[in-house]
Amino acid sequence: MRSIWSALAKKNTTTTNNGKGKRSMWGVHQRLAELWNIQSNQRKLTDEEMSEFKICLDANLNKCRKVAALKNQSLLASMTNDTDWQHEICNQIEELYADIH
Numbered sequence: 001m002r003s004i005w006s007a008l009a010k011k012n013t014t015t016t017n018n019g020k021g022k023r024s025m026w027g028v029h030q031r032l033a034e035l036w037n038i039q040s041n042q043r044k045l046t047d048e049e050m051s052e053f054k055i056c057l058d059a060n061l062n063k064c065r066k067v068a069a070l071k072n073q074s075l076l077a078s079m080t081n082d083t084d085w086q087h088e089i090c091n092q093i094e095e096l097y098a099d100i101h
Helices: 004-011 025-041 047-079 083-100
Strands: 013-015 021-023
Touching: 025 047, 025 083, 047 083
Parallel strands: none
Antiparallel strands: 013 021
16 A cells, blocks of 8 residues: 555655655655644544654654754864865755755
């Protein structure tokens, strides 16, 4: 049985300039909100929905870790006055934030 998550993941796959596919975090956040609403206001999640919920939480955790690591690197670049490196890091952070929408 094809899950809603699979359909949502395919729907929210975008293409970058280099042609590699990536998943949009916006789709992950939408599904996470849907599942939370079901659990909070309607009924207990099914096993499949609970699995999707955990997948969404893991994706969110990974995105947060990437942003936090880059922010730490940016701070280090700033403290060492390495402006070229800091600009590269800031560009990477902007790309991650753009992926949220």
